[in-house]
Each structure stands twice: as C-alpha cells, then as structure tokens.
Amino acid sequence: MIQVLQVSKSFKNKDQEVKVLNDISFNVGKGEIISILGESGCGKSTLLNIIGGFEQTTSGEVLLDGTKVNVPSQKCIMLFQNYGLLPWRSVLKNVELGLEKTISNAKLRTEKAMHYIDLVGLKGKEDMFPHELSGGMQQRVGIARALAIQPELILMDEPFAALDTFNRYHLQNELLRIQSQEKTTMILVTHDIDEAIYLSDRIFIMHPNPGRIHKEIKIELTKPRDRSDGDFQYYRNIIFKEFHFNRPETLLEFNI
Ligand SMILES: Nc1ncnc2c1ncn2[C@@H]1O[C@H](COP(=O)(O)OP(=O)(O)OP(=O)(O)O)[C@@H](O)[C@H]1O
Ligand SMILES: [Mg+2]
Incomplete structure (x- = not known):
C-alpha cells in the first residue's frame, strides 16, 4: 500500500546542507501497524511528514496505492501529539469537522460522528468542550476524528506521549x-519500546546522522499481547540491546 523508495532528505541550515534522512526504503501492507523507534533528532518526524505529503523529499519518492505523494492526501491523516482540537467546538463538533466536506446531510454527519465517539468510549461526553476533558479523553477525540474520516492510513507522531501509563x-x-475492525494501516513514531512491541507488526529502528533504517524487527506474537509474557521480554531485550540500554558495565564505573 505504501512504498518508500530510496528517500533522502537534506535541510539547509545557514549555508550548510545537513542530510537528515539517507536512502530509506520500505513497504507497508494494507492493515499493517508499523512503529518507528529511534533517538531524538534521528529524523522520525521528518520521515512521517514526507509519507504524509507535508514535506518534500530531496531525492526518492513515496507512493500511496501506486500514486506519488506530493501533497497531503484524503486517504491519509496525521494524528499530532497536541491533539489539534478546536477549543470552541464541542466533542461532537470536533469529530464532525473532517466530515463537513464529504457529508452535507447534518443528521447523517452527526450519526457517523456519534458512532466513532462511541467507539473510543466517549459516549455521553459529546456536548463537552475540550477544556472540560482530561488529556486522555482529548486524545480520544482526536482519534475519533481521525477514524471518522475512514482514512486508509493513519500517521501518528508520539500520540500517547503526554498520557500517564493507565491512560x-x-x-x-x-x-x-x-x-482490527477497520483494518486501517498505521505508522506510529514512538519513544516507547513497550508501546512499539505491543502494537506493531514490524518495528523499524532508526539510527541518526543521517537518519536511516538500521534494523527491521518483525513481532511474531499474536494480538492482543501480554506485556508480562516471556516472549514480550524477548523482543524487549532485542530492542534494548540495539540501543545499548542493557549494558550494566556502563554503570559499573559509578559503582551503581
Ligand atoms: N525544517 C527544518 N529545517 C532544518 N532542519 C530541520 C527541519 N526539520 C527538522 N530538522 C532537523 O532534522 C533533524 C531530524 O528532525 P526530526 O524532527 O525529524 O527528528 P525526530 O526523530 O522526530 O526527533 P524527536 O524524537 O526529538 O521528535 C534534526 O536535526 C532537526 O534539527
Ligand atoms: Mg519528532
């Protein structure tokens, strides 16, 4: 469904050209969930922006259903970390926002919005305003709004970073x-290793300077997954090793 073909990206900083992404290629199938993991500044958001058509490549291209992506497409929606809700609109009106262009019948639009509000567990809260909701609820409104458009692809840039563990x-x-109901394809940028293992079919680990895909890890666990399961730990270990987190000798010199 998505083909990322030899994508490179450079930014001009003052007079210097800085290469942020180097020769990135991968395919994503319909209904797959992909996570991109990597340290801060390695180019994750830039890559996501290119896939979404918000940013142009320096070389290489991205195809969505065989068509080159140059501008943001109706088929794809980006879910930002700050939710992007309109404060003067109620939950219902926020979710209806993306439907206003496509559904002119107000009753049908409300029905559809209500279906997705229900789906994210916010039934009864449709007349509330964003400032009356918790961060987790606001995020759910953002998800409901994205889903209501029924995009083929949802891009998420650290969507849950601001939430506490329970939420x-x-x-x-x-x-x-x-x-699993809608079979939406998702590409998720995250710093959270557990989140990546819990949600993804495949994880791409990026290395920086310039940003590139260092490793692809296929998560061969059936869903729903159990975070306390031994197999889960297995993948956690593999990824921790990649980031050199489980090397106690780095702490030995401090007597920890
Ligand atoms: N518009 C821009 N102009 C110049 N440099 C940019 C621009 N956007 C991003 N960069 C640079 O590109 C690099 C990658 O940025 P990017 O935002 O993609 O990183 P990231 O992996 O998403 O980081 P984080 O995890 O902190 O969000 C950084 O060094 C950043 O300074
Ligand atoms: Mg980022």
Missing part, C-alpha cells in the same frame, strides 16, 4: 480494537 495502556487497547 496509555487503555488507549493502546482501544486503538488495537478499532484497528
């Missing part, structure tokens, strides 16, 4: 449940 786990489950 995050809860929303991860909702997302999986909805995704």
Whole structure:
C-alpha cells in the first residue's frame, strides 16, 4: 500500500546542507501497524511528514496505492501529539469537522460522528468542550476524528506521549480494537519500546546522522499481547540491546 523508495532528505541550515534522512526504503501492507523507534533528532518526524505529503523529499519518492505523494492526501491523516482540537467546538463538533466536506446531510454527519465517539468510549461526553476533558479523553477525540474520516492510513507522531501509563495502556487497547475492525494501516513514531512491541507488526529502528533504517524487527506474537509474557521480554531485550540500554558495565564505573 505504501512504498518508500530510496528517500533522502537534506535541510539547509545557514549555508550548510545537513542530510537528515539517507536512502530509506520500505513497504507497508494494507492493515499493517508499523512503529518507528529511534533517538531524538534521528529524523522520525521528518520521515512521517514526507509519507504524509507535508514535506518534500530531496531525492526518492513515496507512493500511496501506486500514486506519488506530493501533497497531503484524503486517504491519509496525521494524528499530532497536541491533539489539534478546536477549543470552541464541542466533542461532537470536533469529530464532525473532517466530515463537513464529504457529508452535507447534518443528521447523517452527526450519526457517523456519534458512532466513532462511541467507539473510543466517549459516549455521553459529546456536548463537552475540550477544556472540560482530561488529556486522555482529548486524545480520544482526536482519534475519533481521525477514524471518522475512514482514512486508509493513519500517521501518528508520539500520540500517547503526554498520557500517564493507565491512560496509555487503555488507549493502546482501544486503538488495537478499532484497528482490527477497520483494518486501517498505521505508522506510529514512538519513544516507547513497550508501546512499539505491543502494537506493531514490524518495528523499524532508526539510527541518526543521517537518519536511516538500521534494523527491521518483525513481532511474531499474536494480538492482543501480554506485556508480562516471556516472549514480550524477548523482543524487549532485542530492542534494548540495539540501543545499548542493557549494558550494566556502563554503570559499573559509578559503582551503581
Ligand atoms: N525544517 C527544518 N529545517 C532544518 N532542519 C530541520 C527541519 N526539520 C527538522 N530538522 C532537523 O532534522 C533533524 C531530524 O528532525 P526530526 O524532527 O525529524 O527528528 P525526530 O526523530 O522526530 O526527533 P524527536 O524524537 O526529538 O521528535 C534534526 O536535526 C532537526 O534539527
Ligand atoms: Mg519528532
């Protein structure tokens, strides 16, 4: 469904050209969930922006269903970390936002919006305003709004980073449940290794300077997954090793 073909990206900083992405290629199939993991500044958001058509490549191209991506497409929606809700609109009106162009009948639009509000567990909250909701609820409104458009592809840039662990786990489950119903393709940028293992079919580990895909890890666990399971630990270990997190000798010199 998505083909990323030899994508490179450079930015001009003052007079210097800085290469941020180097020769990135991968395919994503319909209904797959992909996570991109990597340290800060390695180019994850830039890559996501290119896939979404918000940013142009320096060389290489991205194809969505065989068509070159140059501008943001109706088929694809980006879910930002700051939710992007309109504060003067109620939950219902926020979710209806993306439907206003496509559904002119107000009753049908409301019905559809309500279906997705229900799906993310916010039934009864449709007349509330964003400032009256918790961060997790606001994020759910953002997810409902994205899903209501029924995009083929959802791009998420650290969507749960601002949430506490309970809310995050809860929303991860909702997302999986909805995704299994709607078969939406998802590409997720995250710093959270557990989140990547819990949600993804494949994880791409990026290395920096210039940003490139260092490794692809296929998560061969059936969903829903158990975070305390031994197999889960197995993948956690593999990824920790990649980032050199489980090397106690680095702490030995401090007597820790
Ligand atoms: N518009 C821009 N102009 C110049 N440099 C940019 C621009 N956007 C990003 N960069 C640079 O590209 C590099 C990658 O940025 P990017 O935002 O993609 O990183 P990231 O992996 O998403 O980081 P984080 O995890 O902190 O969000 C950084 O060094 C950043 O300074
Ligand atoms: Mg980023």
